[in-house]
Amino acid sequence: MLSRTAFRAVQSRSFSSSAARQTKVAVLGAGGGIGQPLSLLLKLDPHVTALSLYDIRGAPGVAADVSHIDSASHVTGYPADKLDEALKDVKVVVIPAGVPRKPGMTRDDLFNTNASIVRDLAAAIARVSPEAHILVISNPVNSTVPIVAETLKKAGVFDPRRLFGVTTLDVVRAARFLGEITNADPKETVVTVVGGHSGATIVPLLSQTPFGKAIKGEAYEKIVHRIQYGGDEVVKAKDGAGSATLSMAYAGAKFANALLRGLSGEKGVVTPTFVKSPLFEDQGVEFFSSDVELGVNGVENILPLGNLTPEEQALLDACIPDLKKNIEKGKAFVA
Numbered sequence: 001m002l003s004r005t006a007f008r009a010v011q012s013r014s015f016s017s018s019a020a021r022q023t024k025v026a027v028l029g030a031g032g033g034i035g036q037p038l039s040l041l042l043k044l045d046p047h048v049t050a051l052s053l054y055d056i057r058g059a060p061g062v063a064a065d066v067s068h069i070d071s072a073s074h075v076t077g078y079p080a081d082k083l084d085e086a087l088k089d090v091k092v093v094v095i096p097a098g099v100p101r102k103p104g105m106t107r108d109d110l111f112n113t114n115a116s117i118v119r120d121l122a123a124a125i126a127r128v129s130p131e132a133h134i135l136v137i138s139n140p141v142n143s144t145v146p147i148v149a150e151t152l153k154k155a156g157v158f159d160p161r162r163l164f165g166v167t168t169l170d171v172v173r174a175a176r177f178l179g180e181i182t183n184a185d186p187k188e189t190v191v192t193v194v195g196g197h198s199g200a201t202i203v204p205l206l207s208q209t210p211f212g213k214a215i216k217g218e219a220y221e222k223i224v225h226r227i228q229y230g231g232d233e234v235v236k237a238k239d240g241a242g243s244a245t246l247s248m249a250y251a252g253a254k255f256a257n258a259l260l261r262g263l264s265g266e267k268g269v270v271t272p273t274f275v276k277s278p279l280f281e282d283q284g285v286e287f288f289s290s291d292v293e294l295g296v297n298g299v300e301n302i303l304p305l306g307n308l309t310p311e312e313q314a315l316l317d318a319c320i321p322d323l324k325k326n327i328e329k330g331k332a333f334v335a
């Protein structure tokens with residue numbers, strides 16, 4: 001087993017250039033603010049052999065555009081009525097379909113619209129590609145992941161090793177913000193962020209990194225708040241035009257690359273992701289984001305949180321009840 005330091009070194013690695021095994025990847029919501037740049041970045045990933053782009057609006061246009069890029073993968077776009085065709089033979093499905101926030105909204109305010117979008121897409125995946133690995137970006141992630149799980153369970157095809165909530169943007173932000181205040185390269189300031197993906201459920205474990213350990217007092221409070229509410233910064237700056245798209249596309253492609261490396265047999269690929277987890281099951285929390293080792297089956301190993309400071313324990317204590325509510329809301333929607 002690798003040490004936590006070795007895991008971090010692997011976690012901080014970005015895009016790999018080797019393509020040991022190649023794979024068909026679908027993006028559902030490919031015409032949107034995240035979907036377009038995410039499709040572009042996936043076109044550049046050497047692990048992807050075929051890219052299947054689906055949206056209720058605009059996917060064939062995005063596909064025609066992206067398909068001219070000089071990498072080896074083959075790109076096809078599918079319109080609204082061709083979801084099943086889009087999902088045929090896919091190994092990995094990334095879902096950024098759904099509405100984004102406007103100023104003044106919480107992620108949970110998106111539930112009413114996005115819950116049914118995600119449920120219906122999950123039902124189609126269960127029908128057409130039941131063995132696909134599913135990466136959920138659509139918010140609220142704390143609820144949409146349980147929605148996908150329940151939908152797959154209903155269809156009798158749920159495998160917890162193949163379902164991931166993408167919380168990578170929190171990890172990307174934490175590294176960037178810590179790098180900013182310590183004048184270090186973000187490659188050196190990788191932070192494990194655990195819990196969920198909204199406000200108080202986002203728990204950065206700063207004490208576990210050499211640079212983060214030194215941050216105390218007001219500076220600590222400030223950076224924790226910035227990591228937890230980084231999404232709000234972007235929503236406010238975009239002023240009604242949506243939420244993070246470019247940084248999210250980067251984070252989504254980074255997580256997809258980690259999974260593809262794991263699926264292709266690379267060892268020691270570890271990154272935080274929101275999965276069905278035993279870590280807080282005894283407190284009724286079925287899904288939790290923590291460092292996860294990715295491998296040929298998807299989730300291979302869920303790592304423990306390690307030592308927490310009293311401040312981090314307090315953040316975790318605040319996370320658990322909120323996260324539990326969000327998960328239950330998602331489950332109840334499908335039940």
Ligand SMILES: NC(=O)C1=CN([C@@H]2O[C@H](COP(=O)(O)OP(=O)(O)OC[C@H]3O[C@@H](n4cnc5c(N)ncnc54)[C@H](O)[C@@H]3O)[C@@H](O)[C@H]2O)C=CC1
Pocket residue numbers: 028029030031032033034035054055056057096097098099100101110114117121136137138139140141166167168169170197242243244245248
């Ligand atoms: N997990 C994370 O860290 C993050 C998640 N998000 C979430 O990602 C989602 C998408 O955000 P944006 O791309 O900015 O929104 P957007 O509105 O620009 O794009 C969403 C796309 O989904 C499509 N869509 C809607 N219903 C669909 C369906 N049934 N099937 C296929 N496509 C469908 C729309 O046509 C649109 O092209 C939002 O829910 C947002 O909150 C955003 C940033 C970070």
Ligand SMILES: O=C([O-])CC(=O)C(=O)O
Pocket residue numbers: 100101107139169230231232234235243244
């Ligand atoms: O804030 C939002 O609504 C989008 C999101 O999840 C993020 O940027 O982390």
